[in-house]
Amino acid sequence: MADTSYGLPKEARDYHVLAGPDKFSLVHNAEQFLDFLNVAGNTFRQRMKIQFDLRNVKNVHSDGIATFVAHLRDRRYTHNQRFRGVNPREGAPSKVFVECGFYDYFSAYGIPAKDTPSKSVHRVTKQRVEPSIAKAFCENAISFTFRKTRKLRPLYEVLIECMANTKNHASLEDEGQYNWWLFQYCDKQTKRTHFTFVDLGVGIFESLNIKAYKRLVQAMSGRDNTHIMKDIIDGKVQSRTGKKERGKGLPLVYKHAQNPYFDVFYIVSNDVLIDLKTRSSRRLRSDFHGTMLYWELSDTQSQRDGKQLLLWEK
Amino acid sequence: MGKIKIATDFSDTPGARYRTDGDFSGQEFLEDLLQPEFERCRSAGEKLLVDLDDCWGFPSSFLSGSFGVLSEKYGEDACLEILEFKSVDDPNLETEIHRIIVSPEAR
Numbered sequence: 001m002a003d004t005s006y007g008l009p010k011e012a013r014d015y016h017v018l019a020g021p022d023k024f025s026l027v028h029n030a031e032q033f034l035d036f037l038n039v040a041g042n043t044f045r046q047r048m049k050i051q052f053d054l055r056n057v058k059n060v061h062s063d064g065i066a067t068f069v070a071h072l073r074d075r076r077y078t079h080n081q082r083f084r085g086v087n088p089r090e091g092a093p094s095k096v097f098v099e100c101g102f103y104d105y106f107s108a109y110g111i112p113a114k115d116t117p118s119k120s121v122h123r124v125t126k127q128r129v130e131p132s133i134a135k136a137f138c139e140n141a142i143s144f145t146f147r148k149t150r151k152l153r154p155l156y157e158v159l160i161e162c163m164a165n166t167k168n169h170a171s172l173e174d175e176g177q178y179n180w181w182l183f184q185y186c187d188k189q190t191k192r193t194h195f196t197f198v199d200l201g202v203g204i205f206e207s208l209n210i211k212a213y214k215r216l217v218q219a220m221s222g223r224d225n226t227h228i229m230k231d232i233i234d235g236k237v238q239s240r241t242g243k244k245e246r247g248k249g250l251p252l253v254y255k256h257a258q259n260p261y262f263d264v265f266y267i268v269s270n271d272v273l274i275d276l277k278t279r280s281s282r283r284l285r286s287d288f289h290g291t292m293l294y295w296e297l298s299d300t301q302s303q304r305d306g307k308q309l310l311l312w313e314k
Numbered sequence: 315m316g317k318i319k320i321a322t323d324f325s326d327t328p329g330a331r332y333r334t335d336g337d338f339s340g341q342e343f344l345e346d347l348l349q350p351e352f353e354r355c356r357s358a359g360e361k362l363l364v365d366l367d368d369c370w371g372f373p374s375s376f377l378s379g380s381f382g383v384l385s386e387k388y389g390e391d392a393c394l395e396i397l398e399f400k401s402v403d404d405p406n407l408e409t410e411i412h413r414i415i416v417s418p419e420a421r
Binding site for chain 1: 338372404
């Protein structure tokens with residue numbers, strides 16, 4: 001007979017219950033979301049199972065789901081411990097979990113099928129850059145948001161730079177493999193396509209070339225990572241290290257982030273969150289172990305400005 | 315005149331810098347297509363037209379891993395003398411490549 005002393009079967013009490021934050025987003029609720037991830041990580045490290053209770057999650061953003069999935073599928077994070085979850089209550093939060101493809105990665109019952117062309121991909125690969133995936137995601141997003149089949153060079157190039165910048169040099173399966181995630185959420189109401197690219201590597205500020213620059217700058221001026229991030233996107237790091245192939249990717253991402261078709265554009269890495277549209281950045285209380293880029297493709301800006309911006313067309 | 319149309323002769327999805335980065339890298343384009351054709355045109359005293367249209371984009375690492383390295387090998391004068399570009403889709407692209415060829419810090 002089941003032990004019901006806590007109102008739960010004994011098997012259920014083996015799980016540490018962890019409630020999700022009200023706003024399920026790394027970009028829009030960084031501190032609480034990182035606390036949530038870090039508590040879960042510490043619990044797994046203590047070899048305990050977790051039951052994620054997401055019933056009271058009120059706002060869900062696709063970046064939160066992408067980041068959550070990337071963590072739960074990483075054995076360095078879960079330490080092979082079991083976990084399970086209680087879904088958000090019916091309504092908008094629940095729907096975003098479905099549409100973002102959360103349930104593509106975990107066993108679940110009674111989940112409705114997606115009704116948007118949203119897609120996601122996880123790659124553990126020796127070839128970190130996969131142009132065919134970038135193209136497929138571009139085609140999907142452009143046809144959804146603009147209802148046209150055209151090319152948008154900044155979008156393709158940002159995707160390639162994200163992959164090329166993957167700093168995960170300690171993958172699960174094998175040294176020298178790159179482990180990254182790309183989520184694309186097509187929001188039917190706004191016609192925006194949300195992109196989240198995640199790698200759970202060392203993060204920008206712990207990568208070798210940036211660490212060398214950081215030591216130099218901090219010794220001279222004591223500036224923190226928020227300032228160094230601005231140096232990185234301004235391309236100053238490359239000139240200081242003198243390595244021509246270093247430091248070109250993020251300045252290009254920053255340049256493309258100014259494109260009016262990208263309505264929002266954020267990067268979170270280690271203890272920094274930066275809004276690339278406004279250059280405003282802040283230091284986070286907790287570290288995010290990896291790098292996440294989030295942006296939204298939208299045609300509202302061009303409509304607002306009364307411009308018909310050029311998309312490539314044949 | 316020699317001609318390379320990247321989208322059809324190579325790929326419409328140019329990749330990153332090195333072959334080890336993945337498919338359709340700048341190094342792959344340079345070694346398998348651009349450099350052999352460049353050498354042939356140089357020997358024959360011909361121009362080489364590189365058609366950039368119909369590609370999804372040109373990551374900076376692809377451009378510097380191909381045109382930047384070509385310029386390092388043969389010099390900017392030879393590159394600018396032999397190479398011509400067609401880029402109706404994005405007229406700025408030719409300027410970007412020109413900058414990569416002439417400016418070592420941009421490569």
